[in-house]
Amino acid sequence: MILKHARDVEAVAVREDAKNTKVRWLIADQDGAPNFAMRLFEIGPHGATPLHTHAWEHEVFVLGGEGVVVSAEGERKIAPGDAVFMPGEERHQFRSVGDGVLKVLCMIPI
Numbered sequence: 001m002i003l004k005h006a007r008d009v010e011a012v013a014v015r016e017d018a019k020n021t022k023v024r025w026l027i028a029d030q031d032g033a034p035n036f037a038m039r040l041f042e043i044g045p046h047g048a049t050p051l052h053t054h055a056w057e058h059e060v061f062v063l064g065g066e067g068v069v070v071s072a073e074g075e076r077k078i079a080p081g082d083a084v085f086m087p088g089e090e091r092h093q094f095r096s097v098g099d100g101v102l103k104v105l106c107m108i109p110i
Helices: none
Strands: 019-027 036-048 058-064 067-071 074-078 083-086 093-096 102-109
Touching (some): 093 102
Antiparallel strands (some): 036 102, 058 102, 067 074
């Protein structure tokens, strides 16, 4: 078993056209996880992940802050307690709105 606290995992700036966004790889293949990675995204005020597409799905849970998720269906508001399923190959982006930090937990296949 591996037990970590998020504060002990380095927050790395997300590149690839992201704005004011950091990611903490909480659990990943280097921890021996064979199937899924768990990432904590911290999207600062008026920040955003890149608008992008990829082959894999991900599941996202909003921990804190306010934001929007952009997808083929348009923009939808997200808030703490919301869960998002993003299918593979669907163009998407997460954006923080307002002055707070949007915190989302994101699981992806390895």
